[in-house]
Amino acid sequence: MTIDLQSIIQNYKSDLESVYNTWFINNEERLKAFRSIRRGVIQVVHDIKNANFGNDFKGSSLEFVLTCITEQKQVFEGAAHPFYWKPKLRIPDIYENEANKIAFGQFLESCLIFSKEDQIIKEIIKLSSKNIKGLGPAVASIIYFLHPTIIPPFNTGIVNGFNYLFSEKQKLGSWDSYLRMREIIIQVNQQYKNILSSDLGAFAGLLFEIGSNKLIINHKQVIDETQRSKVEKLMAKRHTEVSFEREEEDLHTEMQYHLLKIGQSLGYAVIAAANDRSKSFAENKFSFFCLPCLPAMEIDKDTLNTINLIDVLWLEKSTNQIISGFEVEKSTSIYSGILRLTDLAISFPNNLKTLFLVVPNKREKEVIMQLKRPCIQQQNISIKYILFSDLRQHCEAICKFGEDYTVISKISKVA
Known part of the structure; x- marks a missing residue:
């Protein structure tokens, strides 16, 4: 299947109810969120340094950060789920394992301090090498708000959209998959940033729309009645959300x-x-x-x-x-x-x-x-x-x- 990405981007931008229009360019709260989330991450690092972080997600400063992120809606729906403390599964293991907690805090602090691409990627690789149980590339959604031109956000919808658009088979919970995805996103976005944005949130929003079946990129493909009904329900839901907003x-x-x-x-x-x-x-x-x-x-x-x-x-x-x-x-x-x-x-x-x-x-x-x-x-x-x-x-x-x-x-x- 040959894909005309420029036409897809134009369709994405022209749809007034798309993520591009309702979240990326016409959402003033998105701009406000960057400073608030940075402040929140600083608080998380401070709490970990001073042994005030606690052993649960609920009530922690990390919960505040994820609340700021998830209430951006759309692209970030469900961003908090990977950080909920699940005692029976011992994931993510940053609440009761002190060494892992400190490693997570040091990673966030480095991302606050560093500003260059190679520095941030080295910190991601360092964190990945520690194999902290349950702490995967969902963290990228936090780091996006610190470095929006370097780190794209990451969730199920974005991965699904990426795999469909580029005929890949990348996995949701893998740092290796995330880094491969990121490289391709960076390269492709570089070609189209003049009609999209250097802020990777715009491209991530496109992938999310595709992965959520809100943007059908192959209009010639035949979809059955069940798929058609699902798409129509998604479109109706999005219309309701946009009207409410x-x-x-x-x-x-x-x-x-x-x-x-x-x-x-x-x-x-x-x-x-x-x-x-x-x-x-x-x-x-x-x-x-x-x-x-x-x-x-x-x-x-x-x-x-x-x-x-x-x-x-x-x-x-x-x-x-x-x-x-x-x-x-x-x-x-x-x-x-x-x-x-x-x-x-x-x-x-x-x-x-x-x-x-x-x-x-x-x-x-x-x-x-x-x-x-x-x-x-x-x-x-x-x-x-x-x-x-x-x-x-x-x-x-x-x-x-x-x-x-x-x-x-x-x-x-x-x-």
């Missing part, structure tokens, strides 16, 4: 608008996340009442980039000091939002008055659980939360009767 995005924009409106009515300068400033709600463009950019701040570039992605900030007009920060959550990781607020608090320990997560009512229990995690509590940073319904209901009254930032605390809750 669009509804969530509309809610997210609405909550940002309420927060910006309240901040402005209280006399503060307000600003939305850098990638949201062109948005509007009910024909009210954010750019008409938001600052065009953050004022100059004496913080490092990485932290500034993180703060620049916080959903809403209130600042004192006379001093440009940040008074309050708000992260509006939807189906994205709550922990990711907490990390951004924590970055903000650490950067301005003497200025900030209030930090808030704004969350759907149905996620209240999850918010409480996350804010009560020991690794959050030990930060000694106060983060309250506000429910969507309360913000919507009381917005007008707060705008009318509120005097300063303290009024928002009247609709907030403490975990």
Whole structure:
């Protein structure tokens, strides 16, 4: 079978419900995730170094990292499964075997420090040589968020798509198979990166679409009714997911608008996340009442980039000091939002008055659980939360009767 890869890529890009359009280029949360996941990996390394990692996946800093990854959805569905501690099978053996735990921590630390391709590949080979039971190339999905142009993510759908596209027989749990896959992906992506991306997530998304039967690459092949029905169900499921994500995005924009409106009515300068400033709600463009950019701040570039992605900030007009920060959550990781607020608090320990997560009512229990995690509590940073319904209901009254930032605390809750 001869495959016209350029046409396949064009079909992939032109499908508005494909991974390319719903996750890779039109998903602002994907961009936010890179910094949050890096911060999470740093915490995992710190916990392993200081013997605080524990002997279970649940409640660990590694769980937070995988939560950030899996809530990217689509390409990363199921990414956490290989890391669940299965005592009877003793896999993955990084929870009770101290030497393996340290090896895993040192591998992650090296991937944080190193930036060159050969360095990262050497660390993968070194980790593979230790034959840690159950610790296979699923780790690549973590490393992708540290080095997106070097390491492609890895899961069943991607492997299936790869094998079908290139007539290979690579295995899911093998580092050797992963490294062979990676070499081919790198070579092919180099040829097509001008119409795709140097970020390997775009090509991995293509493989995932093929492997999940959402993108049929041989339109001449005859498929039976069972296969046809399966494909139609997958397409319907994807359409439902995309529609739901669009509804969530509309809610997210609405909550940002309420927060910006309240901040402005209280006399503060307000600003939305850098990638949201062109948005509007009910024909009210954010750019008409938001600052065009953050004022100059004496913080490092990485932290500034993180703060620049916080959903809403209130600042004192006379001093440009940040008074309050708000992260509006939807189906994205709550922990990711907490990390951004924590970055903000650490950067301005003497200025900030209030930090808030704004969350759907149905996620209240999850918010409480996350804010009560020991690794959050030990930060000694106060983060309250506000429910969507309360913000919507009381917005007008707060705008009318509120005097300063303290009024928002009247609709907030403490975990």
